[in-house]
Amino acid sequence: SVQFSNHTGYPTFKGQILNGEQLWDLVEGLEANDLLYYTHLLTGYIGSV
Numbered sequence: 001s002v003q004f005s006n007h008t009g010y011p012t013f014k015g016q017i018l019n020g021e022q023l024w025d026l027v028e029g030l031e032a033n034d035l036l037y038y039t040h041l042l043t044g045y046i047g048s049v
Helices: 020-032
Strands: 002-004 015-017
Touching: none
Parallel strands: none
Antiparallel strands: 002 015
C-alpha cells in the first residue's frame, strides 16, 4: 500500500510505500480507536498502466 500527499500526476508529491508491517500498524491504530467500522470506503491507486 502507499500513502501520498496527493496524486502522483502532480509535479511534486511526498509519501512512501508501506510494507506489510507498516500497514498493519495503521490497522491496529484504527482498531485501538474503534475506527474499523465504516459504511463507505474509497480506495485505489494505479501506479502505472
